[in-house]
Amino acid sequence: MHGEPRDGRIVIVGASLAGLRAAETLREEGFAGTLTLIGEEPHTPYDRPPLSKQVLLGTVSADKTGLPQRREVDAEWKLGVRATGLDPVGKQVLLADGEKVPFDRLLIATGTRARPWPNPAEAALDGVFTLRTIEDAGRLAERLDAGPRRVLVVGAGFTGSEIASACRERGLEVTVAERGPAPLVGALGGTLGALAAKLQRAHGVDLRCGVTVTALEGNGRLTGARFSDGTGIDADVAVVALGAVRNTEWLAESGIAAGPRGVTCDAGCRAFDMYGIVTDDVFAAGDVARFPHPLFEYQLLSLEHWGNAVAQAEVAAHNMIHAGPRRRPHLTVPAFWSSQFGLNIKSVGVPTFSDQVVIAQGSLKDARLVAVYGYRGRVTAAVSVNQAKSLEYYQRLIETAAPFPPAPGAADRIESPEPVPSDVPDPKVLSHGPTVALTGHLPDRRLTLVQPAR
Amino acid sequence: MAADTLFHRITDYANRADPYPLYAELREAGVARQEDGSYLVGTYHAIEALLHDPRISSDRRKRTVPDETAEEGLPPAFIGLDDPEHHRLRALAMRSFGPPHTPDRIDGMHDEITRIVKDLIGSFRGEERIDVVDDFAYPLPVTVICRLLGVPIEDEPRFREWSDAIVAGIDPTPGEDPTERPRAAAEARKAMGLYLGELAEKRRTHPSDDMLSAFVGGDSSEGQLTPLEIMTTSVLLLIAGHETTVNLISNGILTLLRHPDELARLRAEPALMPHAVEELLRYEPPVQMLPQRTPLADIEVAGVTIPQGAPLILLLASGNRDPLRFPDPDRFDPTRDDHQHLGFGSGIHSCFGAPLARLEAQIALNELIQYLDHPRLVEDPPPYRRSPVLRGPRHLLVESG
Ligand SMILES: Cc1cc2nc3c(=O)[nH]c(=O)nc-3n(C[C@H](O)[C@H](O)[C@H](O)COP(=O)(O)OP(=O)(O)OC[C@H]3O[C@@H](n4cnc5c(N)ncnc54)[C@H](O)[C@@H]3O)c2cc1C
Numbered sequence: 088m089h090g091e092p093r094d095g096r097i098v099i100v101g102a103s104l105a106g107l108r109a110a111e112t113l114r115e116e117g118f119a120g121t122l123t124l125i126g127e128e129p130h131t132p133y134d135r136p137p138l139s140k141q142v143l144l145g146t147v148s149a150d151k152t153g154l155p156q157r158r159e160v161d162a163e164w165k166l167g168v169r170a171t172g173l174d175p176v177g178k179q180v181l182l183a184d185g186e187k188v189p190f191d192r193l194l195i196a197t198g199t200r201a202r203p204w205p206n207p208a209e210a211a212l213d214g215v216f217t218l219r220t221i222e223d224a225g226r227l228a229e230r231l232d233a234g235p236r237r238v239l240v241v242g243a244g245f246t247g248s249e250i251a252s253a254c255r256e257r258g259l260e261v262t263v264a265e266r267g268p269a270p271l272v273g274a275l276g277g278t279l280g281a282l283a284a285k286l287q288r289a290h291g292v293d294l295r296c297g298v299t300v301t302a303l304e305g306n307g308r309l310t311g312a313r314f315s316d317g318t319g320i321d322a323d324v325a326v327v328a329l330g331a332v333r334n335t336e337w338l339a340e341s342g343i344a345a346g347p348r349g350v351t352c353d354a355g356c357r358a359f360d361m362y363g364i365v366t367d368d369v370f371a372a373g374d375v376a377r378f379p380h381p382l383f384e385y386q387l388l389s390l391e392h393w394g395n396a397v398a399q400a401e402v403a404a405h406n407m408i409h410a411g412p413r414r415r416p417h418l419t420v421p422a423f424w425s426s427q428f429g430l431n432i433k434s435v436g437v438p439t440f441s442d443q444v445v446i447a448q449g450s451l452k453d454a455r456l457v458a459v460y461g462y463r464g465r466v467t468a469a470v471s472v473n474q475a476k477s478l479e480y481y482q483r484l485i486e487t488a489a490p491f492p493p494a495p496g497a498a499d500r501i502e503s504p505e506p507v508p509s510d511v512p513d514p515k516v517l518s519h520g521p522t523v524a525l526t527g528h529l530p531d532r533r534l535t536l537v538q539p540a541r
Numbered sequence: 542m543a544a545d546t547l548f549h550r551i552t553d554y555a556n557r558a559d560p561y562p563l564y565a566e567l568r569e570a571g572v573a574r575q576e577d578g579s580y581l582v583g584t585y586h587a588i589e590a591l592l593h594d595p596r597i598s599s600d601r602r603k604r605t606v607p608d609e610t611a612e613e614g615l616p617p618a619f620i621g622l623d624d625p626e627h628h629r630l631r632a633l634a635m636r637s638f639g640p641p642h643t644p645d646r647i648d649g650m651h652d653e654i655t656r657i658v659k660d661l662i663g664s665f666r667g668e669e670r671i672d673v674v675d676d677f678a679y680p681l682p683v684t685v686i687c688r689l690l691g692v693p694i695e696d697e698p699r700f701r702e703w704s705d706a707i708v709a710g711i712d713p714t715p716g717e718d719p720t721e722r723p724r725a726a727a728e729a730r731k732a733m734g735l736y737l738g739e740l741a742e743k744r745r746t747h748p749s750d751d752m753l754s755a756f757v758g759g760d761s762s763e764g765q766l767t768p769l770e771i772m773t774t775s776v777l778l779l780i781a782g783h784e785t786t787v788n789l790i791s792n793g794i795l796t797l798l799r800h801p802d803e804l805a806r807l808r809a810e811p812a813l814m815p816h817a818v819e820e821l822l823r824y825e826p827p828v829q830m831l832p833q834r835t836p837l838a839d840i841e842v843a844g845v846t847i848p849q850g851a852p853l854i855l856l857l858a859s860g861n862r863d864p865l866r867f868p869d870p871d872r873f874d875p876t877r878d879d880h881q882h883l884g885f886g887s888g889i890h891s892c893f894g895a896p897l898a899r900l901e902a903q904i905a906l907n908e909l910i911q912y913l914d915h916p917r918l919v920e921d922p923p924p925y926r927r928s929p930v931l932r933g934p935r936h937l938l939v940e941s942g
Pocket of ligand 1: 100101102103104105106125126127128134135136137138139168169170171190196197198199200218219220246337371372374375390391392393394396422423424425426
């Protein structure tokens with residue numbers, strides 16, 4: 088097609104979910120030029136959600152989580168090598184092995200990594216883990232197989248809670264330490280946080296909220312931990328689930344608006360530079376991207392959701408090979424799921440973008456419900472617990488900015504007809520960062536966050 | 542009563558062979574209020590939205606004018622209930638039918654279904670003319686659901702009579718004697734329920750590998766069906782297990798005979814059949830409409846307020862032919878990739894038996910088209926069954942060789 092940039096060189100940095108789906112989409116939509124994928128991990132793309140679920144339970148082994156390819160992708164794969172820099176003027180990506188890879192258009196899909204335990208000596212103790220990669224999951228599953236006397240999970244966000252659930256299912260003793268008032272409260276607010284706390288305890292978790300872990304103890308091997316309330320426990324495994332860190336350091340001197348909250352881009356996935364000017368040859372997608380969303384007052388969202396990585400990668404790839412008016416915005420309503428303690432939790436919208444919540448269907452007592460979140464009188468999110476089929480209706484309400492609380496009359500509206508405050512805590516009080524960060528439309532702030540050269 | 546409202550015409554037996562022009566008229570009208578106060582919806586997106594709307598009840602007793610016959614028979618099965626009762630009963634029934642408790646139940650029936658299909662074909666092998674309905678499309682699902690539930694196939698003549706009455710009872714055709722059919726249906730449901738309940742009771746002492754045994758026995762940690770619930774649930778499964786799949790198979794053969802190029806292609810490429818079955822579910826869905834819905838609040842659809850308690854009829858088959866949703870909707874295209882049809886409904890009540898219906902239809906259609914040699918339709922259109930809800934040929938005479 089005339090004027091459509093279907094040729095040339097496209098480089099994708101980050102060869103995981105977003106990188107793979109973008110590569111597939113590029114070829115699907117007719118990109119005929121050369122395609123290079125650069126990935127730090129030595130593996131072909133694999134799926135992370137099973138790592139904290141089936142892999143820890145032992146029902147799927149860590150090396151069986153490869154992502155199915157939707158189609159053949161004609162590309163050069165440079166795996167096991169890290170990108171260390173980006174030269175935006177010379178238009179090349181610098182690799183750790185010294186190679187320079189030239190590009191006409193670049194997709195940044197470097198995702199996130201697990202936030203490490205802040206004390207390096209303690210983090211190095213045998214028995215201390217984080218969970219982000221298949222190596223992490225394989226090692227942790229092996230250690231759980233060996234039957235530790237007690238597992239400590241630091242941080243009760245989604246990942247931490249799923250790990251605790253897997254341990255309990257294996258019959259292991261678990262202590263969960265969370266600085267905030269309840270598990271999942273950072274993502275789902277007070278009402279469902281309280282439900283999660285109740286369920287964890289009912290499943291035999293030693294749940295401690297409002298405390299921080301002050302020290303991991305041991306001599307070569309982990310033996311226990313101390314808490315801010317003066318207590319301590321013996322434990323031979325600790326999983327640090329303190330949230331994620333965005334992989335943007337390699338962009339520090341690139342002039343791209345990249346910082347701890349991600350790479351800022353526009354609704355079409357084009358990255359901003361540090362002056363807030365949008366580029367036209369550098370794109371971002373997946374966990375590393377930070378983008379404005381019209382349903383949430385154009386605030387910048389950073390999501391850590393599987394579905395977002397796929398949808399955004401598809402839009403980015405489309406826009407990389409289409410000119411101006413044929414480009415599409417990334418407007419997908421955020422959505423994610425989690426399974427833990429026998430619960431299937433699904434979310435649409437942004438529950439933290441709320442001031443009130445109401446149980447619109449089902450009941451907390453039965454742990455089968457839909458909670459609907461509102462912000463200033465309109466529906467902004469819904470979370471289902473063991474009632475996933477009901478969610479589509481609420482997605483439509485979010486998309487149409489329907490009034491909150493939602494219209495009455497649901498057949499199974501059993502309890503709590505009155506909305507209550509959604510009690511979303513300030514992310515600063517949580518152990519683990521929020522999986523959705525709303526950060527205001529302030530791309531120029533990036534100027535102050537550009538990291539100094541090392 | 543004026544006999545020519547849209548719903549009269551849709552349900553009129555004279556239009557059974559081709560209701561699709563009437564559905565186009567309905568989509569044009571948006572939401573169509575009928576003179577008896579019921580509302581018809583026939584556009585894809587509106588149906589989809591209503592099927593996910595928690596304010597739409599499946600419980601007929603929520604209608605402002607409940608039918609008085611409802612009190613006499615068995616209580617509703619889960620298809621006619623709302624959450625949370627619907628969920629509890631459906632989940633208990635699912636325990637012996639599908640995931641998470643028995644994920645391999647249906648897949649595990651692949652060989653058995655193939656054997657039944659081959660036996661049926663063997664029984665008419667060599668004959669020049671067959672009735673696809675009586676010789677094939679009906680006996681297959683009946684045999685399968687009987688084995689699955691644990692019902693002796695020899696009793697088929699008995700429950701066929703009940704089944705006919707029950708199907709006639711859900712026929713919403715307006716005008717005709719409004720109490721007699723539902724009354725007969727309620728009686729038939731009761732009789733069938735007692736029959737199946739008795740069979741289930743015998744399984745308490747002589748369990749076997751069937752669903753009735755699972756209903757009376759097994760793990761009760763997540764609750765258990767009561768004897769009354771076993772009756773309503775097994776009646777539902779026995780009826781739904783065969784009254785719908787028979788239409789899927791016979792509508793399928795009819796459609797393929799009307800599209801000889803597609804038939805030849807599927808004959809050469811049996812691996813395309815799963816695709817083709819999805820297209821059939823869109824193009825000629827065995828369940829044409831859901832006549833049982835009722836809003837629990839005033840609900841606005843396409844600018845029309847449907848009042849609380851009004852009968853609401855969702856024309857699935859019309860939604861499946863909505864040009865705003867499917868390009869070139871009146872074309873039968875087995876290679877179509879878009880499978881978001883309404884053939885199995887959608888939302889919490891989406892078809893319980895879908896995996897079984899798919900498997901039966903895929904195997905049956907593949908085996909039958911391989912067997913048939915230069916098949917010809919004897920009559921087109923064929924004579925149809927009475928029901929406008931469960932729509933399909935009553936006989937489908939095919940000559941081959
Ligand atoms: C344990 C776990 C459970 C999860 N469960 C769920 C769930 O239930 N539901 C849900 O919605 N989401 C879940 N997620 C989140 C989901 O997996 C992520 O949203 C998704 O992986 C994001 O994909 P991505 O491609 O953007 O980033 P990533 O998957 O993080 O991939 C980025 C890739 O880039 C590579 N990379 C980084 N820096 C460089 C560099 N400089 N040079 C070269 N390569 C680099 C990394 O090595 C990595 O392979 C889970 C995540 C984890 C870790």
